[in-house]
Structures are given as structure tokens and as C-alpha cells.
Amino acid sequence: MSPQICLQKPEFELVEEIERGVWTAVKAGDARAGRFLARRINIFDGACDAAAATRSLQDGERRALWLTHLLYGFGQAAVIARIFNHENIVSLAGHIQQQPPVGGADGEQETTAIDGFLVWDFCDAATLSALFLNRPCKSAAYYLPESLCWHVLRALTRAVTYLHDGKRLAVDADGGGSDGPRRTTMDKDWNPILHRAIEPDNIFFQHPRGAETYGLCKLGNFGTAAVTGHVLGPGDGYGQEDWPCSVAVSTQRGWEALEATRPKVARDPERWTADKRPYTLSDELWSVGNVLFNMMTGRKLTYVCRPYGCAHVTKCREGGCLEKAAAADACDCLLGGCHHVPEAACTHDVSDWDRSRDPRCEQPVINIDSYLAKARYSHWLRGVVKGMLEFDPKSKLLTTKALPVAKTVEEQFQLWREDTKEGQDYVDLDDDGVRK
Template sequence: MAPQNDYTTSEFELLEETGQGTLFAIKKDDPGLKYIAQPFGILNGSDVEGTDKQKTIDEASAFYTLFHSSKVGSAIAQIFNHENIISIAGYIKTHPVAPVSERARLEEYIVWDYCDASNLSALFQSKPCESAKFYLPESLCWHVLTSLLSAITYLHDGKRLFLDTEAAAGEATKIWASVDQDWLPILHRAMEPRNIFFQQPRGIETYGMCKLGNFEHAVVTNHVITPNAEDVTDKDVEPTLNTDSYLVKSQYSDELKDTVRYLLDFRTGSDTHINSVLPTTMAVMEQYQQWKLHSEEGKLYKDIEDDMAARCGAKTNMETHS
């Protein structure tokens, strides 16, 4: 039965069911972008199937309790609030359509980002690797890498890019800044292809947004995490996999090869530990910008920033000529 939205409580409008116990939703002022509305009604088990039904209900109940806590709820909303994380987009209260003789009960929904272009695992399955020299387009490699590092920097360091309000007029400069001085590092602990999702592009960008999802294994820490013994080796011991032999043969840019070596170096030293993700992210972003400026593919590639710049330019032109 289709729900009837309570327009006084939400900027979203519910659409049809997805067939998975959730509904599609849209913003009233931007109907071209779909979201997923997760009903709290799932707690009664009416829409839950499978052998882990009780586990799903218990987890949903725990999330419901946390989300409605005045302190914890706001913290959850802040954590799931990043362009490279499947985030909470809003909240809906609605009355379902019911016969006049029945009292319509209030239903609640959390509105999440909808990733309508599947995940990285599906992409791997659809494009089997046939050569160690070249697999996916380099632009896609950079897109996924920079998106994930941006998400990890936010989760671990509590930092994200903001427009620099003190920059000179006409210079759209971005700086890394903290969102909360009391931020505690969050470890995702399941950085796997099946948890890396994509949205369809909405403008001139080559690829849509890349987002990290599935936080069921995530933990919040209050100390710096160092690798376990089984995750590191002595500095004098070479990694089991000789990655250099693969990198030399590959047909990717020097910037990407150097970035891969740089990231793999974190796993080869016995005293490796990470106090902050940001320096790594900034180093990779610098390599990405060099690739984008100096390679033929990079010059043709359009990222989200290019799309935003084009939209702002179009808006400025319209305002100038109005």
C-alpha cells in the first residue's frame, strides 16, 4: 500500500517499494536523484526474510535505540555525513494510506544515499582480468583510490575538505579541516570490493560518486591503532609478492605505480604505525593531480570537481546575463 507523506516533517517524498523491505524516495526540489528510505517498521519482522531474521531484527532495534538517543543520534548522523560514505540524507515521518475506519499509525524512515550503479565486486565480475599489464582504466583506479582515501581520512582523522573562506577573491581553494575536535578514530574493518559502491554520473563527470558502505564491522577507538604481528614483517624481509615485477610490466602511469609502491610500503616495516591518514591522502592527491595535468587520459578525465566547476560557471554566467 502506498504511503502518504507528512509534508510538514520532511523534504523527501516516498515512492514505490524496492522489493527488499525498503522504499525509494526523492527530494521534492530535486526529483532526479533517488534515495533509499529504510522503515523502522522492519523491527516487527514483517519485511525480514532469511535465516538471520532475528539477528537482523535485533541489529535494527539496536540502531533504532541509538538513533533516537539525543546524544548518540546526532553523533551517528554526523558520522554518516560524507560524500564518499553511504550517508544519512534525511528523515521521514509518514502516515500510510488506510481505510477511513482504521487509525493511521505514524511510520518513521531514515533516508540513505542510493548507489544505483552497483559495487566494485560486480564490476570485477563483469570484466575478468585477462592480462597483468592492464585491467581497468587508470581514471577509474584514481577515482576509487582518491574517493576511499577521502572517506578513510574522514573516518580515522575526522577531517574533510572545506572551501577556504579566507582565499583571495576568485580562487576556489579547499583546505583540510577537522569536523569535531573530540573526534575518535573509526575503523571500517571491511574494505572489500563488495562494500565499495557507485552512483550514476549526474553531470559532465566521467564516473558517478564512489561511496564506502556496510559498517557492520566498524569500531570506534580511543587510541592509535598499530598493525598486529601477523600484519607486518621485519624491514629486512621482502614481501612474499614481488609487486615491482608486476608494476614494471603494467601499462599504467608512473604516478599510479609510485602511488601503489608508496601505499604498499606501509605493510613492509615492523615499526609501521599510522597516527594520521591525512599525510598519506595528501601525498596520493598530489600524485593524482600530476597525472591529471600531464597525462593524455588525465586531461580528458572529468571528476566531480570538474563537474562542480562547470555548474558554478554556468550559474555565474546566468546571473551575469540576467
């Protein structure tokens, strides 16, 4: 028997249907809260997936029906909304069951049958990939403004720290105090979540609502996210005392039993197919670094390409010979790519994953150290991004918690703000909130 579905007074009101089954919505009685996006449950991914896989569409509709029962009949909507509730992820703002209005023959609105809707944040300023398309890169030495790079970097590390560690950034009303922003634990039994698709298509923006330089940046599209079932150890993440049991792990794609995945961690990835290789927080942070590298240089890193399986990422065996040569020339410049940096290319290319190049592959091989040394960005930003891209899939030196990385990002960001004109002109959402 289907569970009884009880209708309550809706928290949101549908305003305008912008595409089939998708509406703009506002909070009932609170227009100042801004606009939200309401998506009808019966067009959710179950039906789309069923059609794409040439299965019965009725199977997808049946999944959507069970999603409705799960949300309303079994009371899980509040639980899901509690998880998807962070300023830097596309959050689930609520759920409603409502009769959507339709235009009548006389121009007046009529109502149809009752539908269920999930109400999400409305990211009205498109995605990072749309920004890339609208603003072509003219030079690998400089692409997007450093202030925007920091804005996206901080948003992504905050989102990853929340999803993986269950910790949220808290800013005091006095500006954070002498120790800066605090991290508050949301749930001591938090199960780490790995997004597994941190890429420009899934990074969304909202327009500024006040004096801040940029609107909120949010990580979205959790269709491939994995809830790992781990409970993090008591350590702070700086050591490896909780290795390997509390290392949150999934596969690169798809799903697999934990007892089958965990033995693969820090082993040669060549032993498994691409989809069944382990995926940990280190992979997640590498993806964040890749996004920032793309914003700085206009170049997207491909660790292992499809379909040939070539390695396309290298680094300097000497730890960055171009920067070392600049330092030997008494360089104390703020930005990379100064006259102290040699124009010659690095000759010490080495890959953490030594895979022979297929002659049919046309993708370029990118030396991370060379590109970052020549990038016209501050050494604080370049250093953080380089650290995120230091990832060896065979190493046991995996990052077990996101919090230390997030703290480093915040510390380096504050140095950039204090010591550069661009940083001093930058207005953060936290600044604007404190001013108000």
C-alpha cells in the first residue's frame, strides 16, 4: 500500500514555468528572499535515465513515484534538505506539493492536478563553462581575474570541506577574530560525500545581491556523487594516523561494494579499468586544482585521456626548475612570468603515472610547473593550486580530511587581500554581510 501523502500549506509559490516541469518560485510572503527554481518530481532523472537506456519509460516514472513517496510519505525531504544546505552548493531549499497554474482560454490562470516539486537555489548567472565560452583565452600566461580565481577556489574548498568533513565555515560578526573564520561540525557521525564531477559545467553562479564583487559560487549536479559510508577518524587530517580505514573512497564512476574498493587504494591503477579505479578526497582536490588551472591558463588538464588512456600531465622532476632559476636570479616578484623566469621550457618532465603516448592521440601534454611558473598570478594562488595538483595515484600520502586544505586556502587568500591592490579592492560576501 502506498504511504499516505499529506498536503501542507506550501512554503513556496510557483511563479512562471520556464521550461517543461521547471518553474521559478518565491517564498510565500517573503519576496525579499529572491527567486528559486522548482522542478517537478515526475520529470526527475529516473524517467530520463530509463529513456536513455532504452528501458521502459514506465520504469522511470515508477522511480519518480517512489521518490515522491520517499520525500512526503516517509518524511525524508527534511533529511535530504538538511544535507543539501550550504551556501556554496546548489542547495535544496524545500519541497512543495501544489497545483501549478496554467493559462486558460480567457487569459485567466487555471490549475491542474497536484504535482510535487523540489525547490532549489536559482543560479541566475550561468556556469563557469559558459564563462569560458563567452570569454576565449588569449594567453596561457593570464586568463581570468585573480579575484575571481580566489572566489571560485574558496567556494569549492568550502563545498568540499562541507561534503567530505561535515564542517561549515562560520564567520564572526566582528570579522572573524584574530584566528580568522571558524569551522563548525554539523554532525559527528557525518558520512563523507564525494562529488566525483567537479568541473566547469557543474560550477554555478548567482548575480551579486549587494556590494560584493561576485555573486555566490555554488557546486551543483550531484547525479554522480557517492555517499561513502565512512565515519572520519578523530584526527585533524594533518597526519596519517587513521590510514587506511577512515579514508573515504569510491570508484571513479559507478558503484562497487566497499570491501572491493578499499584494497585498491594506493595501489597501481593499471590493475583496474578506468571506471573501477579508486576515487578519494585527493582526486576531488585534484579536480578543484584542475578547475583553477583552467581559469588561470585556459588549459584543461587531462590526467588520463579517453579513449587511448595516455597520461597528459607532467611536472618538473627537480621540483620546479624555472622558479628555482628565477629565485637564483634574486627574484622577489609577486607575479609569475616575470623577467627572472627563463623563457626556455623545462627539460625535466616526469609523470606520476608513466603511460606511453598513443600516436593517434592529439591532446597536448602539459607540464604543470612550467605553466604555473609563467602564469601572471600571485605566488599565493600559484602555490595553493600547485599543492592541489600534487597527486600520485599510487601513493599512500592521501589527504584524509579537507579541513587542512581549506584552512591553507583561507590563509593564503588573506595574505593576497592584504598585500595586493586587487585584493584590497575585492569585496567578499562576508564583508558585505558584516557591513549590513
